[in-house]
Amino acid sequence: NSDILILGIESSCDDTSAAVIKNDKILANITAGQDVHKLYGGVVPELASRAHQKHIVPVVSQALAQANISAGDLDAIAYTRGPGLLGSLLVGSSFAKSMAQALGIPAIPVHHMKAHVLAHFIDSHLPVPPFPFLNLTVSGGHTQIIKVSDPFTFDVIGQTLDDAAGEAFDKSAKLLGLPYPGGPEIDRQAKSGDKNRFTFTKPKVEGLSFSFSGLKTNFRNFVEKETRRNADFKRDNMADLCASIQHTIVEMLMERLVEAAALTGIKHVAIAGGVSANSYLRTQLVAVADKYGWQTYIPPFEYCTDNGAMIAIAGYFEFQNKERDTSLSTSATARWE
Numbered sequence: 001n002s003d004i005l006i007l008g009i010e011s012s013c014d015d016t017s018a019a020v021i022k023n024d025k026i027l028a029n030i031t032a033g034q035d036v037h038k039l040y041g042g043v044v045p046e047l048a049s050r051a052h053q054k055h056i057v058p059v060v061s062q063a064l065a066q067a068n069i070s071a072g073d074l075d076a077i078a079y080t081r082g083p084g085l086l087g088s089l090l091v092g093s094s095f096a097k098s099m100a101q102a103l104g105i106p107a108i109p110v111h112h113m114k115a116h117v118l119a120h121f122i123d124s125h126l127p128v129p130p131f132p133f134l135n136l137t138v139s140g141g142h143t144q145i146i147k148v149s150d151p152f153t154f155d156v157i158g159q160t161l162d163d164a165a166g167e168a169f170d171k172s173a174k175l176l177g178l179p180y181p182g183g184p185e186i187d188r189q190a191k192s193g194d195k196n197r198f199t200f201t202k203p204k205v206e207g208l209s210f211s212f213s214g215l216k217t218n219f220r221n222f223v224e225k226e227t228r229r230n231a232d233f234k235r236d237n238m239a240d241l242c243a244s245i246q247h248t249i250v251e252m253l254m255e256r257l258v259e260a261a262a263l264t265g266i267k268h269v270a271i272a273g274g275v276s277a278n279s280y281l282r283t284q285l286v287a288v289a290d291k292y293g294w295q296t297y298i299p300p301f302e303y304c305t306d307n308g309a310m311i312a313i314a315g316y317f318e319f320q321n322k323e324r325d326t327s328l329s330t331s332a333t334a335r336w337e
Ligand code: KG4
Pocket: 013, 138, 139, 140, 141, 142, 165, 166, 167, 169, 170, 181, 182, 183, 184, 187, 273, 274, 275, 276, 277, 278, 279, 304, 305, 306
């Protein structure tokens, strides 16, 4: 039988996730989050590594059980090699390589940001983007516009000069006293807010680059100034503040995406990464696409934030790539272009 079964393991940040894919169909996708970080308002790397150690065996066992297969049925194990937190990556990559070696099957290193994009190719009954397409990849650590020419060829045509879009969400949320991770909280609160109530200055940046650090400072100065006048300013205006900052971040993303589409002449436009779970970004993309005649591709929610399924689909492509890396001495790397 020519079906390919791959186990995908993701451990780059604070989610331990394992998925089983049969060709492009997900049979199981299990994620254990880490609540310990809530106490600190951000991910504490040392605690993340320890939690991965605790979660990795049960998460993988559960994924295999839910997929109703045994480890011996697997053709390969794909793992996140980077970029991410080194201690976290080491847990998933060491586990994946050891398990692959024990089973006598290949261990396939996967690039986390490429995997976010390849999530579009998971069979989820949604249209799949044709090549070449543009992908706005927005996560907690990255903000990139990518020209994707085939499953292995990714050209970064624009990226952030400082903070990532997810960081802009998370840092704004922290300033407002919302729990970590702040992105989903801002999304939720913004639903009942007025996006035009407050305006924040958007920086002028060359080319297709993004910059979010100025916005963060602008937002902090504004909130602190207003709080000096009214101690309850945040509480009284929470929904409007969330809607307004979210609107500004999403506008900055969409403006660049419009320029990238015009420059490249590509009208197939996709989003991926944790921030692509944002409901306002999703509706704005559709609105802008209507205006410019784009076709859009938006992953299902469960494949936006970090997940094993995207690692498994990237592994599925890589498994069929004759030039793939099969070395067991390939090691995790925090930075990876
Ligand atoms: O892709 P991801 O899960 O992990 C990284 O690779 O970084 O992205 C996490 C980021 C966090 O900054 C989180 O706040 C943001 O994605 N995020 C959101 C939403 N859901 C997750 N940001 C805005 N709105 C959301 N609904």
